[in-house]
Amino acid sequence: MMGKKNKAETILAQAGHYLDKATGSVVPPIQPSTTFARDEQGALYDANRIYARDQSVNAEMVEAVICELESGEACKLFASGMAAATALVQTLRPGERIVAPKVMYWSLRAWLISFCQDWGIELAFYDPCDEVDMAQVVHASPTHLLWVETPANPTWEVVDIAKAAELAHSVGAQLVTDSTVSTPLLTRPLELGADYVFHSATKYLNGHSDVVAGAVITAKQDTRWERLCKIRAQQGGILGPFESWLLLRGMRTMHIRVERACYNAMEIARHFADYPGVLEVLYPGLVSHPNHETAVKQMSGGFGGMLSIRFDGGREQTAQIMGRLKRFVRATSLGGVESLVEHRALVEGEGSPVPDDLLRFSIGIEAVQDLIEDLEQAIKG
Numbered sequence: 001m002m003g004k005k006n007k008a009e010t011i012l013a014q015a016g017h018y019l020d021k022a023t024g025s026v027v028p029p030i031q032p033s034t035t036f037a038r039d040e041q042g043a044l045y046d047a048n049r050i051y052a053r054d055q056s057v058n059a060e061m062v063e064a065v066i067c068e069l070e071s072g073e074a075c076k077l078f079a080s081g082m083a084a085a086t087a088l089v090q091t092l093r094p095g096e097r098i099v100a101p102k103v104m105y106w107s108l109r110a111w112l113i114s115f116c117q118d119w120g121i122e123l124a125f126y127d128p129c130d131e132v133d134m135a136q137v138v139h140a141s142p143t144h145l146l147w148v149e150t151p152a153n154p155t156w157e158v159v160d161i162a163k164a165a166e167l168a169h170s171v172g173a174q175l176v177t178d179s180t181v182s183t184p185l186l187t188r189p190l191e192l193g194a195d196y197v198f199h200s201a202t203k204y205l206n207g208h209s210d211v212v213a214g215a216v217i218t219a220k221q222d223t224r225w226e227r228l229c230k231i232r233a234q235q236g237g238i239l240g241p242f243e244s245w246l247l248l249r250g251m252r253t254m255h256i257r258v259e260r261a262c263y264n265a266m267e268i269a270r271h272f273a274d275y276p277g278v279l280e281v282l283y284p285g286l287v288s289h290p291n292h293e294t295a296v297k298q299m300s301g302g303f304g305g306m307l308s309i310r311f312d313g314g315r316e317q318t319a320q321i322m323g324r325l326k327r328f329v330r331a332t333s334l335g336g337v338e339s340l341v342e343h344r345a346l347v348e349g350e351g352s353p354v355p356d357d358l359l360r361f362s363i364g365i366e367a368v369q370d371l372i373e374d375l376e377q378a379i380k381g
């Protein structure tokens, strides 16, 4: 082996450098066996394989690649992003405290509110645009977990991970970063001091809108990590072999996909920043974005494929613009090769903090001119 660590592009393209010595095949097979046999003496053929609720050849291949990308000590793959995130929060004990951002992935926020109430875990929210507020909330009472999502859905605030880690550690808490939108390519939270990274692998990691999956990566295999492993083993939230195989396949082109999505998003953000009928483009790559400086500091290689646009004329006009789009697909989710658009306030319903003149775009890897043209005709009406 060459001594130096492989770069992300190589880790992804080679995805574990699989080679079957028996057949020469360069792509791993799918191993669907739920149980693993013992020999005549009762010994397992492989000491690590007994039963597939928590042991999966295909999932382990994916975990190894993600773990290397994030410079972690270990990674666990789950059957969805929500399964992964909720398992991490379930490592908290009654009476402990989690601090989370006011603006974050909507379903996780909703789950946190009911779970923490039901299980006696203290939950407090901070304003992700305000470092002073984050510090005050963390200091207000003994805190165990600080949750950061960056850039955050759907306004793309960028939180300074290094500062958040310092803050968390100063009170003996641990930092989790939801890095779904940054991907393991643009930001590496563990290298900035985070203790755990979470990804909805449904998004950029898989990238083809055909697998639901989640991952947690840890800086150290500490006691919280052991609890998380136990939760997955006992609750069985592991990703299935076929989905794991598809995810590994999808990941092999992530660097190319993310590079193109970042390029397209930047072009669209610049094109529409001062466009008639546009109130505001929210994209961390724009100098006008309030957290642009932090984004420059902690994102490298691009500012992601997610952006939001606020339009003149309020809810009705905005809904009409969305209705006129022909190339963008009107659907939730993000991180796929095809561009999607969503009216978040409409989807989230009553109580949503998202302005109703905002459309959220997941920019894909199409020809950017086609996307710009589509948006232009939709705005002009």
Ligand SMILES: *Cc1c(COP(=O)(O)O)cnc(C)c1O
Pocket: 080, 081, 082, 083, 085, 105, 108, 149, 153, 178, 180, 181, 200, 201, 202, 203, 212, 213, 214, 334
């Ligand atoms: C999609 C998403 C999740 C939840 O992941 P699922 O795979 O849908 O369960 C969590 N956080 C962010 C930022 C997401 O985009």
